[in-house]
Every structure is written in structure tokens, then in C-alpha cells.
Amino acid sequence: DVKVTQSSRYLVKRTGEKVFLECVQDMDHENMFWYRQDPGLGLRLIYFSYDVKMKEKGDIPEGYSVSREKKERFSLILESASTNQTSMYLCASSFRWTLVNTEAFFGQGTRLTVV
Amino acid sequence: QQQVKQSPQSLIVQKGGISIINCAYENTAFDYFPWYQQFPGKGPALLIAIRPDVSEKKEGRFTISFNKSAKQFSLHIMDSQPGDSATYFCAAPLAGGTSYGKLTFGQGTILTVHP
Numbered sequence: 391d392v393k394v395t396q397s398s399r400y401l402v403k404r405t406g407e408k409v410f411l412e413c414v415q416d417m418d419h420e421n422m423f424w425y426r427q428d429p430g431l432g433l434r435l436i437y438f439s440y441d442v443k444m445k446e447k448g449d450i451p452e453g454y455s456v457s458r459e460k461k462e463r464f465s466l467i468l469e470s471a472s473t474n475q476t477s478m479y480l481c482a483s484s485f486r487w488t489l490v491n492t493e494a495f496f497g498q499g500t501r502l503t504v505v
Numbered sequence: 506q507q508q509v510k511q512s513p514q515s516l517i518v519q520k521g522g523i524s525i526i527n528c529a530y531e532n533t534a535f536d537y538f539p540w541y542q543q544f545p546g547k548g549p550a551l552l553i554a555i556r557p558d559v560s561e562k563k564e565g566r567f568t569i570s571f572n573k574s575a576k577q578f579s580l581h582i583m584d585s586q587p588g589d590s591a592t593y594f595c596a597a598p599l600a601g602g603t604s605y606g607k608l609t610f611g612q613g614t615i616l617t618v619h620p
Contacts, residue, residue, distance in 0.1 A: 496548030
């Protein structure tokens, strides 16, 4: 089974803290993604990485950065956490797309609360 | 910014009924339209997807219909069961450049099937 593992299920952080969310996949996928899930807004892409050290901004990158030093690991960094970053964060991975390989596999999510 | 508009936001159906969820999209890289299913406490998982060479795809009780001229696609769940109660997301691939491989998700539909 494909596994995308997020390091924490629940996190509570204080405003202004630097927060690291970690994601590891075991399928040798080239692509990795960080999404944010909020009620009524669906899944919104924060950042996308298509190779080691390569990254691309998604729809809502402000206040976030990412790091991909190894193929299997993709980290999301909240430089200075704010209450409006309280949300569910989902990591996903997929093969580089072809007509055959298109499925994205998601982790179970990290529920982050910033107080 | 590319968008995928999903409706309704929530849906209540009696057991045995038909559940219908609709999505409309703007410009995409190519015609690939997946639906993801998410149960509480879990990450989304691919349910069914349609590719450009067909206008309809059926897998068991789940059917995707695709109308290219209208830029719309829909998910039909026949004989809905309480176990189908979940959040459903439609998605479409963004158009252009290195965004190949990214999905834009709809806002999500919370389906509740009453026994």
C-alpha cells in the first residue's frame, strides 16, 4: 500500500511561532503537494514540488514556505504562525503525470490550531 | 486563477436514492477529471476518474458524466448507502507550464445518506 505519512495528527501552536509540518511518502513519487482544507473552501494548494529542491507556488502561498531536500520528504513551514492559519493541512504525492499515472495519494492530515 | 465550482455544498439523500454532485471548470491542461472521497478523520482518496476519450464512466454504483462543450462533469451515486456518507471533491488539472500534475479541487460536497 502507498503510504503518505504526516508527522502529527494534531498540533497546537502559539501566534508567532515557527511551525514545521513534515510529510514522508514511500512510493518514490516525483510530485508532492501541500493543501489546506477549510469548510466551504475545499482543498486549496499551498505549494507543489515536482523534484528534489524544486518547488512552485500554489494558490495560497503567503505565510508559508517549503523544503524538499530528499525525494521522499516534503516539509511545510509556517514562518510566523497566525490564527488565520488554523486549519487542516493535507500532504499528497503522485508520480510525474502520464496518461497512466495520475492518482494523488493523501496523508491523513494535520489539524493545526494557532492560539 | 483557475477555478472548479462544485455544487451543492451539502446533500441529504435517503438510502436507495440517487446522489448527484456537479462541477464546472475553466481551462485545464487536459481532460482528466477525478473525484475524491473523504471520510471523517481520513485524507481524501481517489474514487473514480474520467479521461478524455469517453463521456461517461461507470464503476459499480458510481458514474461520472462529462460534458466537454459545457465544461461540466458530474458524479452520480446510484442506490446510495449510509456507508457512502462522506465528503466528495471533484478536481481538474491546471492548464499550462510546470503546473502539469497539479489538481484544482472543488469546494467539496458533504453527503449524508439516511438509513
